[in-house]
Structure formats: C-alpha cells, structure tokens
Amino acid sequence: MTSTTSAKRIDDNSKNDRTNRAGIKGWLNPIIYGWERVSYWFQRLTGIFLLVYFIGHVYETSSLVSGPDAWAAMLEMTQTIGGHLFLILVIGASTFHTINGIRLIFTQSGQGLGKPGRPDYPYDPTSVNNKQRSGLWIAFILAAVAMLYGANVLFSGE
Amino acid sequence: MTSSDIKNNSNKRTRWFTNITLLRESQITKIHYITGVSALFVVAIHILMRLIMPFNMSLEFENVILNYKNIFYALLLESILVLIAIHGFNGLRVILLEIRETLIWERAVNILVIVAMIGIIAYGTRTIIIANGFSVG
Numbered sequence: 001m002t003s004t005t006s007a008k009r010i011d012d013n014s015k016n017d018r019t020n021r022a023g024i025k026g027w028l029n030p031i032i033y034g035w036e037r038v039s040y041w042f043q044r045l046t047g048i049f050l051l052v053y054f055i056g057h058v059y060e061t062s063s064l065v066s067g068p069d070a071w072a073a074m075l076e077m078t079q080t081i082g083g084h085l086f087l088i089l090v091i092g093a094s095t096f097h098t099i100n101g102i103r104l105i106f107t108q109s110g111q112g113l114g115k116p117g118r119p120d121y122p123y124d125p126t127s128v129n130n131k132q133r134s135g136l137w138i139a140f141i142l143a144a145v146a147m148l149y150g151a152n153v154l155f156s157g158e
Numbered sequence: 159m160t161s162s163d164i165k166n167n168s169n170k171r172t173r174w175f176t177n178i179t180l181l182r183e184s185q186i187t188k189i190h191y192i193t194g195v196s197a198l199f200v201v202a203i204h205i206l207m208r209l210i211m212p213f214n215m216s217l218e219f220e221n222v223i224l225n226y227k228n229i230f231y232a233l234l235l236e237s238i239l240v241l242i243a244i245h246g247f248n249g250l251r252v253i254l255l256e257i258r259e260t261l262i263w264e265r266a267v268n269i270l271v272i273v274a275m276i277g278i279i280a281y282g283t284r285t286i287i288i289a290n291g292f293s294v295g
Contacts, residue, residue, distance in 0.1 A: 044253055047246070047249045047250075047253070048249075048250065048253070050246065051246040051247070051249065051250060054242055054243075054246055054278075055278060058239070058278055058281060058282045058285070059281075061282075061285055062281065062282075062284070062285040064219075064222060064223065064226070064285060064288075064289045065284075065285055065288040065289060068219040071219045071222070072219065075217060079214075094201075098194075098198055101194055102195075105191050105194075105195075108187075153209070153213050154213065
C-alpha cells in the first residue's frame with residue numbers, strides 16, 4: 001500500500017467518523033449523558049428566561065413614572081390567567097436556577113465530588129454521584145413547591 | 159516552555175475591547191458567583207415586600223410609589239438592578255461564547271453584553287430616581 005492510498009483511507013475514515021457524529025442533537029440529548037446534562041440545559045434555559053423576564057420587568061415598572069393610569073394599564077396586562085401562569089413559571093425558573101446555581105458553586109469549589117479513583121469498568125465517574133444528583137432533585141422539588149405557593153398567592157389574591 | 163512564557167501566560171487577561179485590559183475569566187467567574195448569591199438575598203427582601211400585605215393591594219400605585227419614596231428600598235432596588243444585570247448579562251456572555259470561539263465573535267459578544275448591561279441599568283435607575291423624586295424620607 002502506498003502512502004497516498006494510506007492517507008486517502010485515513011481521510012475517508014475521518015469523513016465517515018464525522019458523518020457518524022450526533023452533532024447538536026447529541027449535544028442536546030439528555031438520555032446519553034444523564035441528569036447532569038438536563039441540569040446543564042435547565043440552568044441555561046432558566047437563566048435566559050429569567051434575563052428576558054428581568055428586562056421585561058424593568059420596562060414594566062418604568063410605567064410608574066407615567067402616572068397611575070399607565071401603571072394600572074400595565075398591571076391589567078399582567079393580572080390575567082396567562083400573566084399569572086407566566087409569573088408561576090418565573091418563580092419555578094428562579095428557584096431552580098438559584099438552588100442548582102448554589103450546587104454548581106459548591107461543585108466548582110470541589111465539594112461533593114468524591115475521591116478520585118482508578119478508572120475501572122464500567123467507568124462510572126465518581127464526580128457524578130448521589131450527592132450531585134440529590135442536589136439536582138432538591139432543586140426540582142423546591143422549584144415545584146415554590147410554584148405551588150406562588151400559584152396559591154397569585155390566584156387567591158392574598 | 160520557559161518560566162518567562164509561563165509567567166506571560168499567567169498574566170494574560172481577557173481583552174474585552176481591543177486595547178483595554180479588564181478582568182481575567184477567573185475573576186469574572188467569581189463576580190458571577192458573588193452577584194448571584196447577593197441577588198438571592200436582595201430579591202428575597204423585594205419579594206417579601208410584596209407579601210407583607212395582600213398581593214393585589216401591594217401592587218396599587220400609591221403603595222408602590224410609597225416603596226420607591228423610601229430611600230432604603232430605593233437603594234435595595236438599585237442594588238437588585240445592578241447585581242442581576244451583571245449576573246444575567248455575564249451568564250448570557252458565557253452561553254454565547256460556548257457557541258463559537260472566534261476572536262471577532264468574542265469581542266462582539268463582550269461589547270454587546272456591556273452595552274446592554276449599561277443600557278438596562280441606566281433605564282432602571284431612571285425609573286428609580288423619578289419615582290423616588292429625590293425623596294430621602
């Protein structure tokens with residue numbers, strides 16, 4: 001086999017490898033990478049959602065300076081079932097983002113990662129352990145509780 | 159790699175603009191964490207202020223203006239504005255920088271988020287100042 005043929009074969013193989021890549025779909029797929037990938041996406045999605053809400057909230061409250069009528073008109077837009085449901089989503093997103101964010105701060109400072117060990121089959125990383133997973137579940141549960149409380153306050157008007 | 163190379167690399171800082179050297183990524187990460195945790199406390203007070211009376215009543219124009227007239231509450235709102243603007247737009251910067259890794263993209267994203275951050279802080283501060291009416295009581 002000449003070196004040219006060999007190089008061509010390597011090139012073909014690398015092209016085949018590229019076609020086998022899952023690409024962005026693989027990146028988004030939570031099934032392969034587990035709950036940590038779900039956490040990764042939720043942290044980003046809730047972050048973007050909360051930033052959009054924050055900008056909207058700053059704009060919404062600026063109607064204060066235009067007087068009581070402008071404020072009442074702006075409030076009327078938010079005091080609907082849709083507005084309440086949106087606020088409940090904001091409550092859930094902010095609770096999850098906060099709790100998961102605190103978990104990530106601890107993780108980045110090396111807390112709860114477990115001791116490094118020899119890589120034995122089935123190569124489960126010690127960093128992806130029950131402490132990390134329970135932190136994620138606590139974030140989901142507290143977000144659900146906060147959403148229920150928020151729904152009670154918003155829909156009962158108390 | 160010589161020791162001087164290592165020293166030079168360790169002194170490299172994130173260049174947000176072409177010739178302006180600001181912060182290292184590690185410092186920005188710390189700021190991100192500090193603003194996030196601080197925002198948690200101030201936002202908690204902000205929400206509690208809506209719950210000390212019936213929710214609908216707390217949103218009446220007179221009540222809200224009364225909140226803004228209180229200088230301590232106005233300062234709290236300003237701190238929420240600054241903390242969340244920094245935290246939020248830096249978070250957006252991190253997400254956008256994960257998508258692409260070119261120098262032009264990085265600079266464009268950095269400039270965009272700084273301008274947006276300053277814009278939202280200025281707009282929110284305007285509301286706080288006008289609603290407060292320079293009241294110190």
